[in-house]
Amino acid sequence: MKKGVLILNHEQIQHKIKRIAYQVYESNLEEKEIVLAGISKNGYEFAQRLKTWLEKISPLKISLCEVKVDKKDPLGKITTSLEKSDYQDKSVILTDDVLNSGTTLIYGVKHFLEVPLKQFKTAVLVDRNHKKYPVKADFKGISLSTSIHETVTLTFEKGNNKAELF
Numbered sequence: 001m002k003k004g005v006l007i008l009n010h011e012q013i014q015h016k017i018k019r020i021a022y023q024v025y026e027s028n029l030e031e032k033e034i035v036l037a038g039i040s041k042n043g044y045e046f047a048q049r050l051k052t053w054l055e056k057i058s059p060l061k062i063s064l065c066e067v068k069v070d071k072k073d074p075l076g077k078i079t080t081s082l083e084k085s086d087y088q089d090k091s092v093i094l095t096d097d098v099l100n101s102g103t104t105l106i107y108g109v110k111h112f113l114e115v116p117l118k119q120f121k122t123a124v125l126v127d128r129n130h131k132k133y134p135v136k137a138d139f140k141g142i143s144l145s146t147s148i149h150e151t152v153t154l155t156f157e158k159g160n161n162k163a164e165l166f
Contacts (some may be wrong), residue, residue: 004153004164008142013125013161016141017046020123023139025060025091027121033061034091037080039108040068042095042097045156046125050095065110067094069120074107084115091119097154098163099124099140102133109135126152126163 006018028034034054038047044066051062066081080087094108105122112120123139128146144152146165154163 006162006164007126007144007152007155007165008161008163010159010161012143013163016125018053019048020125020139020141021057024050024121024123025054026120027138028060028091029103030118031060031091031118033063034093035063035065035082035087035110037065037067037082037092037094037102037108039096040066042154042156043067043095046123047093047098049094049163050093050123065092067111069104069107074103078107078111080111087112087117088115089118091121092117092141093121093123094131095123097124098128098152099127099135099137100128100130100152102131102135106133106135107136121157125154130153 036047036051038044047064054060054062068077068079092112095104121138124137125141127137127140127143130148151166
């Protein structure tokens with residue numbers, strides 16, 4: 001197996017998630033409840049970890065929502081673990097692990113625009129700066145300038161989270 005270059009180790013990822021949690025809370029000070037909508041699989045893992053931090057630092061009621069997007073066919077049906085009525089008129093933060101071209105995030109955003117929301121933001125751990133679409137992360141752990149041929153892989157393992165560049 002190819003060895004990647006370590007970009008973020010476990011402690012750095014924890015620190016980034018904690019910092020993003022404070023930023024999310026600051027942008028939702030007037031809210032009682034928010035929805036963290038994580039793009040399956042790693043975006044949802046990120047949302048779960050973000051929820052843990054938000055519960056430590058804020059009185060916010062946080063609902064988790066898993067968003068399933070077929071990355072090979074992003075125009076296909078997008079499903080969520082919550083009903084549209086569960087996030088209507090609420091503050092929603094769409095999370096993903098790595099923002100590559102923006103394809104997954106932009107189609108995730110499109111899905112949530114079908115329902116009136118109070119506020120909508122995006123959060124990623126790694127922003128690669130290779131966007132095909134005009135999508136930006138409102139909250140990001142780290143920005144990386146990489147070549148188009150390189151990939152960033154985020155691994156969530158208990159006690160051994162890491163981001164690597166291949």
